[in-house]
Amino acid sequence: xxxxxxxLSGGLDSATVLAIARSEGYTVSALSFDYGQRHKDELAAAAxxxxxxxxxxxxxxxIDLSAIGGSSLTDPxxxxxxxxxxxxxRGPIPTTYVPARNTxxxxxxxxxxxxxxxxxxxxxxxxxxxxxxxxxxxxxVAAFEALANxxxxxxxxxxxxxxxxxxxxxxxxxxxxxxxxxxxVDYGMTHSCxxxxxxxACGRCDSCVLRARGFVDAGVPDPTVYADVDGSNGxx
Amino acid sequence: xxxxxxxLSGGLDSATVLAIARSEGYTVSALSFDYGQRHKDELAAAAxxxxxxxxxxxxxxxIDLSAIGGSSLTDPxxxxxxxxxxxxxRGPIPTTYVPARNTxxxxxxxxxxxxxxxxxxxxxxxxxxxxxxxxxxxxxVAAFEALANxxxxxxxxxxxxxxxxxxxxxxxxxxxxxxxxxxxVDYGMTHSCxxxxxxxACGRCDSCVLRARGFVDAGVPDPTVYADVDGSNGxx
Numbered sequence: 001x002x003x004x005x006x007x008l009s010g011g012l013d014s015a016t017v018l019a020i021a022r023s024e025g026y027t028v029s030a031l032s033f034d035y036g037q038r039h040k041d042e043l044a045a046a047a048x049x050x051x052x053x054x055x056x057x058x059x060x061x062x063i064d065l066s067a068i069g070g071s072s073l074t075d076p077x078x079x080x081x082x083x084x085x086x087x088x089x090r091g092p093i094p095t096t097y098v099p100a101r102n103t104x105x106x107x108x109x110x111x112x113x114x115x116x117x118x119x120x121x122x123x124x125x126x127x128x129x130x131x132x133x134x135x136x137x138x139x140x141v142a143a144f145e146a147l148a149n150x151x152x153x154x155x156x157x158x159x160x161x162x163x164x165x166x167x168x169x170x171x172x173x174x175x176x177x178x179x180x181x182x183x184x185v186d187y188g189m190t191h192s193c194x195x196x197x198x199x200x201a202c203g204r205c206d207s208c209v210l211r212a213r214g215f216v217d218a219g220v221p222d223p224t225v226y227a228d229v230d231g232s233n234g235x236x
Numbered sequence: 237x238x239x240x241x242x243x244l245s246g247g248l249d250s251a252t253v254l255a256i257a258r259s260e261g262y263t264v265s266a267l268s269f270d271y272g273q274r275h276k277d278e279l280a281a282a283a284x285x286x287x288x289x290x291x292x293x294x295x296x297x298x299i300d301l302s303a304i305g306g307s308s309l310t311d312p313x314x315x316x317x318x319x320x321x322x323x324x325x326r327g328p329i330p331t332t333y334v335p336a337r338n339t340x341x342x343x344x345x346x347x348x349x350x351x352x353x354x355x356x357x358x359x360x361x362x363x364x365x366x367x368x369x370x371x372x373x374x375x376x377v378a379a380f381e382a383l384a385n386x387x388x389x390x391x392x393x394x395x396x397x398x399x400x401x402x403x404x405x406x407x408x409x410x411x412x413x414x415x416x417x418x419x420x421v422d423y424g425m426t427h428s429c430x431x432x433x434x435x436x437a438c439g440r441c442d443s444c445v446l447r448a449r450g451f452v453d454a455g456v457p458d459p460t461v462y463a464d465v466d467g468s469n470g471x472x
Contacts, residue, residue, distance in 0.1 A: 070351030115306030
């Protein structure tokens with residue numbers, strides 16, 4: 001039995017990664033984080049996605065990154081920025097970057113891998129249609145994998161090799177959606193918005209903009225429920 | 237102003253590291269973790285040590301590693317092992333190893349460093365008088381530092397270089413005690429025991445054995461309060 005840990009935020013990317021890992025024959029432990037994010041709605045989405053994809057081991061680890069702050073995702077006093085679609089990923093890294101977040105998350109995934117005998121970690125990083133986050137790039141994935149293979153008892157004593165899979169890292173959002181749709185992912189269950197309004201997507205944050213454009217480019221109907229912020233009934 | 241993050245467990249090693257960082261002129265944020273450890277008494281020690289050494293920014297981040305398990309420090313159903321003094325660090329890595337623990341802790345320290353503008357992380361790893369933990373070795377420290385310098389916005393955008401200091405890594409426990417004593421560390425405030433009995437040291441776990449031997453070898457009176465487990469009033 002091949003075991004894997006899949007980091008499952010509840011968003012579009014991680015739901016696709018989960019389907020990829022399962023299609024490759026892994027028995028999956030899904031791992032989500034309640035880290036003080038303002039878009040905690042994603043955790044309900046993660047639970048829905050895990051259940052829909054037949055995952056029986058879904059863990060939510062709480063870690064209060066708001067004690068650290070420094071991000072508009074964990075500090076309510078900072079506004080979530082918006083950008084024109086063509087600007088996303090081209091300017092400075094936005095305040096939605098959470099300091100060292102993916103390093104923290106992968107570290108905990110590594111601990112769970114060691115505790116459960118898994119050697120494979122799956123991670124929905126994407127370095128194409130993204131906001132330029134440093135911890136979504138191939139250099140980061142490679143450096144974490146190198147660390148994992150000196151940091152752990154299983155690596156030192158058993159010669160285990162941990163592998164960090166980032167199967168989306170070079171795909172466009174449209175390619176991700178096409179891939180996931182073929183694998184049966186129900187994107188209506190997922191949540192990507194950074195700044196949800198009554199659990200519905202704002203349609204304006206970078207994450208919403210990238211996601212919406214992905215559905216258009218993929219030619220797949222967008223199942224996202226948008227908040228009716230401007231009386232347009234979510235159409236914009 | 238030079239800012240540093242010091243990981244402060246409340247044990248002998250980290251109390252010494254804190255004194256070293258302060259002696260080098262750093263303004264310190266001390267960081268402790270409430271991670272589901274059975275020896276939570278160390279957190280009270282961390283608070284005492286931070287206050288005694290004049291640290292005004294001491295943060296305790298909660299993260300429930302018992303959701304991961306795999307260690308006798310986080311799973312109450314596993315016993316904390318004991319070894320003869322000469323066996324410690326020579327056999328298999330004991331169950332007191334917490335999967336990926338120091339990777340998780342350093343990751344959070346890195347996030348705090350980025351959020352506070354610090355570039356220096358201090359870590360009480362020791363690879364001499366220790367239990368053979370993989371994440372206390374120089375290879376681990378180097379790999380984490382390499383990761384930090386690709387994982388973060390400050391590294392990517394500002395060319396910042398993060399440095400992981402492990403000033404105790406090649407010292408014996410006696411050398412650590414000698415150094416800390418010279419810097420004014422009050423070891424009576426620290427807590428090292430993995431399996432305390434009513435907040436007092438058991439005197440038998442690996443951590444107690446290494447510590448007690450360190451005081452003897454350093455010729456420094458041992459201020460540790462041992463539990464009176466066998467009617468010997470803590471003398472053994």
